[in-house]
Amino acid sequence: MADRRRGRWLSALGAAAAAGYWAMFSSYSQMICDFPFRARPVDDRVIALTFDDGPNEPFTSQIADFLHEQDITATFFQVGRCVERHPGVTARMIDQGHVIGNHSWSHQMTRCIRPGAQRVETARTQALLTEAIGRVPMLYRPPWLLRTPTLPRVLRGEGLQPISGVFCHAFEVFQPSAxxxxxxxxxxxxxxxxxxxxxxxxxxxxxxxxTVGAVKIVVRELRRQGYRFATVDELLGVPAYRAEEKANG
Known part of the structure; x- marks a missing residue:
């Protein structure tokens, strides 16, 4: 009897852990906040390509330049400390028509789960991106798609819309073949x-x-299938930046 009760307790604990993981990390969960992962309804073949964790040279520029050559604009969710290393790359991507979003300052789990650090990470990246591109981003993607109960309040304070999506490959960060x-x-x-x-x-x-090689394959095949490409703001009908640009001088 004791073993049976223990088994039930462990099963319940496992189910609760799985539900919590799904709520906080799933591409599709809407439990904590509005977290769009696709547009609906869609009347034609349109798709948004997004890129996280840059800028990271030379790979970010290779992707951005290839897309520009193909007359495609994409959305890049960038990490503040990486922008600090490559501010010119971020500015040049804006000139190519790509959209830039906020992806935290450090991409560190310990800071993403603490409300105070979460606010600092978001605000610091907002300030740097505003300086780099001359406008204030309104799109945000949390590292690992992590949503905490405090995240919606932090994002409201910065006027940011959280954006989800579907990972192209579960292990892409470890670089399987293109x-x-x-x-x-x-x-x-x-x-x-x-x-x-x-x-x-x-x-x-x-x-x-x-990843650079995979993007080239994906773009060519999706074009062959009749797809066109949009930035996230175009796809969802939401603003990418605040209406007023940062004042110069």
Missing amino acids: RRIARRALAKARPGAILIFHDGFDGRGGDRTN
């Missing part, structure tokens, strides 16, 4: 989808050669 990444991404492509790639790794950089 073809493997592309194959999984194409399997997840749907009209109105927001696909997540990584041009960096946890804000630390790293070789993203296979």
Whole structure:
């Protein structure tokens, strides 16, 4: 009898842990806040490509330049400390028509789960991005898609809209082959989808050669299938930046 009760207790504990993980990390969970992962309804084949954890050179520029050559604009959720290292890259991406969003300052779990640190991370990145691109971002993607109960209040304070999406490949950050990444991404492509790639790794950089190659495969195949590409704000019908740009001088 005791073993049976223990088994039930462990099963309940496991179910609660799974539910908590789904609520806080799933691409699809809406339990903590409005967290769009696709547009609906969608009448045509349109998809948004998004990139997290950059800028990370030379890979961010390789992706941005390829997309620009293909007349495609994408959304890049950037880490503050990486922008601090490459402010010119972020500014040049704006000139190419890409959209820049906030992806925290440090991409560190210990800071993302503490409300005070969460506010500092978000505000510090907002200030740096505003300086780098001359406008105030309104799109935010939390590292690992992590939503805590305090996140909605922090984002409201900065006027930010959280954005989810579907990871192109569960292990893309560890760089399987370009073809493997592309194959999984194409399997997840749907009209109105927001696909997540990584041009960096946890804000630390790293070789993203296979991601660059995968993006080229994905773009060419989706075009062959009749897809067109949009930035997240275009796809969802939300603003990418505040209406007023940062004053100069």
